Amino acid sequence: MKKTVTAATAAALMIALTLQTGAGAVHAATAQPAASKSAVSAAxxxxxxxxxxxxxxMMELLKKPAKQAEALAYMEKNIYQVTPYQAMLMALKMENAENANLEARNQKFYKDNVQRSLMKLMKQGDDLTSLINKTSDKNLKALFKGARDSGYRLETAEGMFYLVLDYPRFQKVRPYVTNDIKSYIDIMTAETKNRFANDAALSISWQEVIKRAQIQEAFVKSYPKSNRVTQVKALYQLYLSISMNGLNNTPMFDYDSKKIDPKAKAALEAAVSKGNPATSGYLKRIKGFLDVVNKNKDTLTPEVRNYIHSALK
Incomplete structure (x- = not known):
């Protein structure tokens, strides 16, 4: 049988010849560089x-919504074998597919019988996996499993149950994607695991609002050409607005007295004091906001409103 000489075989042969016949045989053994280069190139x-x-x-799987769960499992299993650029595209196209099919998935959860069942089953800390184990209804099991395996997680607000993208699950593929998408996954994971608002009220601390805004600003500065810079810019604008306006049920200024929330103001002052407004557009705007608020004795006046309006442009 004819044997093929690989690079490893050639190296072993060179060592053997050296040991047997001395340096004179090395010249013959080293006449293998072309073969070695060829083997490396082939590999x-x-x-x-x-x-x-x-x-x-994976791209073929994603063409069919019915194959979304299969595509997600395939990506998680095989993404380590592709380039970082390909891994980035796989993760983002998976996200695109999940977003595109989210409404159709949610329509199944919005049905009255499903909502009623969830009201009975759902307890604090439950997720789709625990709900699958709780119910004996085969249709519900299939519904919950299909949603989970396709990359969604269950949330509730204002008495309604609905699906959102399971961004924490993208942490499985995070090590293999490009640096900008690593950061994007982290940003969206934080948003998913601890939502900033619930029923139009702030559900995170003012310090966390500031921290997230600064992380988002840093992303936009570091990755201005990222495929996801538009999404992070929009998120940053939202957090910038919250930093000066608050939310409907957690207003920055009291609706009756028009006075600023002292805890919110203290958090903003601490951030400006610790940071550098000269190098941060966010902190520069917040410092300007605090200056005009102090000038107006912590009261929401037309001057303060005008500043907020201009700062959000």
Whole structure:
């Protein structure tokens, strides 16, 4: 049988010849560089071909909403075998598919019988997996499992149950994507695990509002050409607005007295004191906000309103 000489075999042969016949045999053994380079080139080519096959297969799966769960599982299992750029595209196209199919999924959860069942089943701390184990209804099990396996998680607000994207699950593929998308996944994971608002009221601390706004600002500065910079910019604008306006049920200024929330003001002052408004557009705006608030004795006046309006442009 004819044997193929690989790079590893050639190296082993060179060592063996050196031991047997001395330096004189080395010249013959080192006449293998072309073969070695060829073997390396072939290995690289095979790896590239394999990575492309994985990427293309996932793209084919994502063309069919019914294959979304299969695509997600396939990505999680194989993403380590593709390039960071391909991994980035796989993660973002998965996110796109989840967003595109979210409303259709939610329509199934909005049905009265499903909502009633969830009211009975759901307890604090439950997720789709625990609900699957709780119910004996085969239809509900299939509904919950399909949603979970397709990349969604269950949330509740104002007495309604609904699905959102399970961004914490993207942490599984985070090590393999580009740096900007690593940061994006972290930003969206924080939003998902601890929502900023519930029933139009702030559900995180003012310190957390400031922290998230600064992280979002840093993302926009660091990755101005990222595929997800538009989404993070929108999120940043929301947090900038919250930092000066609050929310309907957690207003920055009291509706009756028009006085600023002292805890919110203290958090903003601490951030400006610790940070550097000269290098942060966010802190520069917040410092300007505090200056005009102090000038108006902590009261919401037309001058304060005008400042907020201009700062949000």
């Amino acid at each position: 690289v080519s095979a790896k590239t071909k394999h990575a492309n096959a994985i990427y293309n297969h």
